[in-house]
Amino acid sequence: MNDIKFTHDIMQEHEVERYFKIWRESVIRSRLTITVVFLKTANSTQLNENVKDQVTSFLQSKIRKTDLLFQLSDGDHWGIFFLQSSDLEARAFLKRIFAILKAERKFQQIALKASITEIRSNNVIFEELINKNKQMLSGDEQLTWSIAEVKDYCEQPTELVKVSIIEQNAIFRQVLESTLNQINIPYFSLDVKVYEDGYSFLQSDDYKSGHMHLILMNDILPLKNGLEILHILRHMPNEKKFIIYMMSERNSEGAALNAYEGGVDEYIVKPFNLRLLEAKIKRKKLLHHDTPEINIRALKGLYEIGIIDEMDSFVPFVTSEMWEARLMVAKIFKHVPLTYTYSYLEQLLQDENWWVRSQAAKTIVEDRQGIAKLQQFIESSNDQYAIEMAQEIAARKEGK
Missing domain, CATH: 3.30.70.270 (Reverse transcriptase/Diguanylate cyclase domain)
Structure with a gap:
C-alpha cells in the first residue's frame, strides 16, 4: 500500500x-x-x-x-x-x-x-x-x-480443520471418529481421518497441508509411537498449526510432564469422558490459534453455543489488538455471572473502540445488579467517553 x-x-x-x-x-x-x-x-x-x-x-x-x-x-x-x-x-x-x-x-x-x-x-x-x-x-x-x-459477499467462509485420530484399538478408534464427526462448531468444518498406527499417519502426508490440524493420538502405538510423532510434528516449520491431544493409560506425573515438555497441548488419561473431550475442542483450543481471524471465528461460534464452562481461555482477548475479538468477548461474558466478569467488562467499557464500549455496557446492564454497577462506574470514573456510554445504556434500560 x-x-x-x-x-x-x-x-x-x-x-x-x-x-x-x-x-x-x-x-x-x-x-x-x-x-x-x-x-x-x-x-x-x-x-x-x-x-x-x-x-x-x-x-x-x-x-x-x-x-x-x-x-x-x-x-x-x-x-x-x-x-x-x-x-x-x-x-x-x-x-x-x-x-x-x-x-x-x-x-x-x-x-x-x-x-x-x-x-x-x-x-x-x-x-x-x-x-x-x-x-x-x-x-x-x-x-x-x-x-x-x-450483503452479497459478507457470508463468512467455513474454515477447514484437519483432524487425525491415531489409535490402535479398532473399537475405540471408531468411537472417537463418530464423536468428532458429530461435533458442530460454527464457522469450522472438521475433516476427520483415522489411522491405526503412527507409520500410516506419517505415510499419508495429510499432516503436511497448511490447514489447522487437530491430532488425537495414543502415546503407545505400533511402528511409530506417539512421542516420536510428537517430536516430528513439533520440529516442522509450521508446527504451530497443530493442536495435539495425547491419550494414555499411564496416570503418572512423570508421563504427563514428559508429554507436555515434548509439546502436547492436552494429556488425557484413559478412560475419559467423551463429552469432556468434545467440550475441550469446542470451547478452548480453537481460541489458541495464531491467526487472529480464526480466533474471532471461534469466539463467534462459542458465543452462539452459549455455554462457557471456564473463564481463563477468554481473559486474554480482553486486551487483544483486534477490536473484533474484544467485542466478541464482551458479548460472551453475557453467559457468565457479572460477579466474575465485571472487572473485565469495566476495562472494556473504557475501550478506545465505540462498539466495544457499547457492548460492554449492554452486557453489564443485562445483570440484575447491572444498573447499580453502571451508576457506581459513572460516579467514580474519569473517562468521559465511557461515562457517556454508561449513562446512555443505563437510561435506555430504564426506559428514559
Whole structure:
C-alpha cells in the first residue's frame, strides 16, 4: 500500500482493480476482511467540478493511511477500501463524516448518500461489485445522508480443520471418529481421518497441508509411537498449526510432564469422558490459534453455543489488538455471572473502540445488579467517553 504512486490527486477505478484482485485472494489466504464504501452526491447533475474536487479533498483528509480512496469512471461516485475492517467501522466512519458535512457551512453544497459492502469471500468480481453499489445508490428512494448495504459477499467462509485420530484399538478408534464427526462448531468444518498406527499417519502426508490440524493420538502405538510423532510434528516449520491431544493409560506425573515438555497441548488419561473431550475442542483450543481471524471465528461460534464452562481461555482477548475479538468477548461474558466478569467488562467499557464500549455496557446492564454497577462506574470514573456510554445504556434500560 505505501508503495502506490499516485499520478493524479485520486486513484481511478481502472487503477484500483488490480490491487483489488490481490486483496480479494487475501480474504481467504490471510483471512482478511475488506469493507468498501461507495459515496455519491445526492444532486450529482447540479454539481460543478470544483464541488466534486471539494468532496475528494474532504474524503482524503478523513481516511486513514491504510485506507484507499478512488473515483469511479463516471466521476460522480467515490469508493473507499477499508482493509482489515468490518462494516461496523465503515458505518461509524460514514456517520462521523456525515455529521461534519452537515454541521459546517463551507460544505453546504454537499449532500451525500452511501453504500457499504463487507467482503468475507473471494467470490466477487470487481466490475460486479461496482455495478451493484452504483445501482444501490441510483434510486431516488435512498434518502440523502442515508447508508445502504450490499450483503452479497459478507457470508463468512467455513474454515477447514484437519483432524487425525491415531489409535490402535479398532473399537475405540471408531468411537472417537463418530464423536468428532458429530461435533458442530460454527464457522469450522472438521475433516476427520483415522489411522491405526503412527507409520500410516506419517505415510499419508495429510499432516503436511497448511490447514489447522487437530491430532488425537495414543502415546503407545505400533511402528511409530506417539512421542516420536510428537517430536516430528513439533520440529516442522509450521508446527504451530497443530493442536495435539495425547491419550494414555499411564496416570503418572512423570508421563504427563514428559508429554507436555515434548509439546502436547492436552494429556488425557484413559478412560475419559467423551463429552469432556468434545467440550475441550469446542470451547478452548480453537481460541489458541495464531491467526487472529480464526480466533474471532471461534469466539463467534462459542458465543452462539452459549455455554462457557471456564473463564481463563477468554481473559486474554480482553486486551487483544483486534477490536473484533474484544467485542466478541464482551458479548460472551453475557453467559457468565457479572460477579466474575465485571472487572473485565469495566476495562472494556473504557475501550478506545465505540462498539466495544457499547457492548460492554449492554452486557453489564443485562445483570440484575447491572444498573447499580453502571451508576457506581459513572460516579467514580474519569473517562468521559465511557461515562457517556454508561449513562446512555443505563437510561435506555430504564426506559428514559
